[in-house]
Amino acid sequence: MNDTQTDNAGVLPIADMICFSVYSAGHAFNRVYKPLLDRLGVTYPQYLVLISLWDRDDQTVGALGKALMLESNTLTPLLKRLEGMGLVSRARDPQDERQVRVKLTEAGRALRGEADSITMCILEATGLPIEELRDLQTKIVRLRDHLNRAAA
Template sequence: MRNPAPSAISVDEMLQLDNQLCFAVYSASLAMTKRYKPLLDKLQLTYPQYLVMLVLWERDGLMVSELGERLFLDSGTLTPLLKRLEANGLVARIRDVGDERRVHVSLTAAGRKLKARAASVPACLLAASQCSVDELMALTQQVQILRDRVRAA
């Protein structure tokens, strides 16, 4: 782990809420989720369900463990999401015939069709952000690098 460079910021300043990166990320996440809600309500998806669908639209037929790795979720969190998506007719969960512990998740026809309806969601968030596509892509990459560094620490 790298040691932070010495700084002129005082302990009191370091402990101010508005100087906390974690709070900036957390509050930005809350704002983003709030912005997504009416868009996802039209699709009858929660935000975590939307994330599952995004992964499956990229690559259908993943195992539950692969979905969990991609979304940084454990199976205890992911299983209820998948059950709800299955109950809504968007995915099918199929046990592997060779190993019943492995469960594959596949989109149904309704799940594939939902992708076209969801296509407007990113543009709405782009507009709300008041950023260019390049700015958002750079910011996304910076946050991913931060996430990966913090996870590795």
């Protein structure tokens, strides 16, 4: 026991905690994405919404929330910002007025052309080969799904 201060039995140093690794890795991704997304004028969560709509246009707030694992209290103001920028439109579904359908505008579709180069920059920045990233991705998803099941 040669700790500088106290008996550390039990409590891991922060650097060794997997939750902190995930937490700080999220911040690190943001730092890499920021300058790339600044050129599009969108934030990272906004970019995720665009990706989701590029894949499937005309989704409800709820469907977007399910895909991104976010609630309407997060998405509603974010979508209003995207609408304000002219990248998406929001309108009540006439078939079910409770739902709001989100669609890409022409400007929103146009940004899709930038996505591939951004992805390449990110892959480059990870410094890891693609197979390793895929493997890591699979493991993190498994971890996340376990956590979400435990939280429910």
